[in-house]
Amino acid sequence: MATSLTFRSRDSGMGERSLEQIIGSSAALGAVLAKVDLVAPTDSTVLVLGETGTGKELVARAVHNLSRRAGRPFVKVNCAAIPFDLLESELFGHERGAFTGAIAQKIGRFEMADTGSLFLDEIGDIPLALQSKLLRVLQEQEFERLGSGRTHRINVRLIAATHRDLAGMIARSEFRSDLYYRLNVFPVVLPPLRNRKSDIPELVSYFVRILSQRMGKPIQQVPPETMAAFASYTWPGNVRELQNLVERAVILSCDGVLPNPLPINHQDTVAVICNSTNLKEVDRALILQALEAADWVIGGPVGAAAKLGLNRTTLAYKMNKLGLVRPIRMRSAVPPEGIDHAESTAT
Known part of the structure; x- marks a missing residue:
């Protein structure tokens, strides 16, 4: 291209x-x-x-x-x-x-x-x-x-x-x-792209169409959260960076939904991605960082799925495939006052 x-x-x-x-x-x-x-x-x-x-x-x-x-x-x-x-x-x-x-x-x-x-x-x-x-x-x-x-x-x-x-x-x-x-x-x-952000939805749609055809991965939906993330980013690499991130999102897509490829912490996560040469490791790093940022809450408006622009079931599927499970935290022998003995596992 x-x-x-x-x-x-x-x-x-x-x-x-x-x-x-x-x-x-x-x-x-x-x-x-x-x-x-x-x-x-x-x-x-x-x-x-x-x-x-x-x-x-x-x-x-x-x-x-x-x-x-x-x-x-x-x-x-x-x-x-x-x-x-x-x-x-x-x-x-x-x-x-x-x-x-x-x-x-x-x-x-x-x-x-x-x-x-x-x-x-x-x-x-x-x-x-x-x-x-x-x-x-x-x-x-x-x-x-x-x-x-x-x-x-x-x-x-x-x-x-x-x-x-x-x-x-x-x-x-x-x-x-x-x-x-x-x-x-x-x-x-x-x-620069940051000075014409109204063009971003049209650019994203164009790149999604071209790249999904090339990779044979049809994309039927770009979630509002994903588009909002694109619109709020500063794009230091301009349209070329946008094209490359849409390509990453198409690679990571599942069930025809375009995920948010932008890292939770742009500097830290990009460094992790750039040091990786394996797509599975990149996928794992993105999901793991989103889970940690959301305190391992998967669903809901502040959950990891929303941060990644994924459906809750899609994220759960990817976690299972990558072997990502919530780490077990050591419990105190006597729970603090006001806290039930049974720790909630709801996500």
Whole structure:
């Protein structure tokens, strides 16, 4: 699946086809889509800004798909994923023998994107030494491959994205100001998920449908408690985190009901999950922590089942399967005053 299936356009016609993965109807998202509609028909450079996991690549694809270059190449490069010493060759290509290991000619991403669009993701990670060459390509639409003196002319629209503060990097002499001004022709700022929480139910429904089909685990019900938990969470990882947690919930689901995958104590439980490599251990850790937080009360509004977004019978079934039983507490020989001799075992 794509890294961040974020939005879906509600527009008709071409917008409906081109933005079919853009999910949401909030005012914050509507402002973003309005900017996309404005800039897409032009050939202007677009700078997509936003936190990690907000869907920057989807917006870049939307700009391309709504432009006159739709149907032409859309080439993407994650600048943070390529070692600095290889990034220049990746972008501009090289001739055979240009450096040690260059056993054949290589076409760079700019040439691949000729007549289309080039998406440079995490452009803030491009080293200073390479930024001047990138600026020249943007201004002149020409470059040379490594090891060659021949100039190649291209016709490429650039769409860049980053989660970094480029203005702050300029102040620290980590990013060229002239390149920034060339990139910042038309900025599009994506809101974090916490600022468009009205889109969460639609996003959850979309991910549940896609992921349940993929896993062959039909989901008929998303309990109100589960949706409320999604709505109250702060989502530091934005839509990507939401997608991953819905996937976890589908895996944990039983009887067609989507459980609440959010931990009772977010920091502590996530640490337990991340240290586990076994799904059964993850399931056991989640249930055990919910039981302990509810003092081993299963049912009721404050019971472990409600905290996990499960039916009481489903939780009891999972407990039995995992061998989870309430620990026996030592009783005092003489019960405290006012307490019956028979300890209640009701849950």
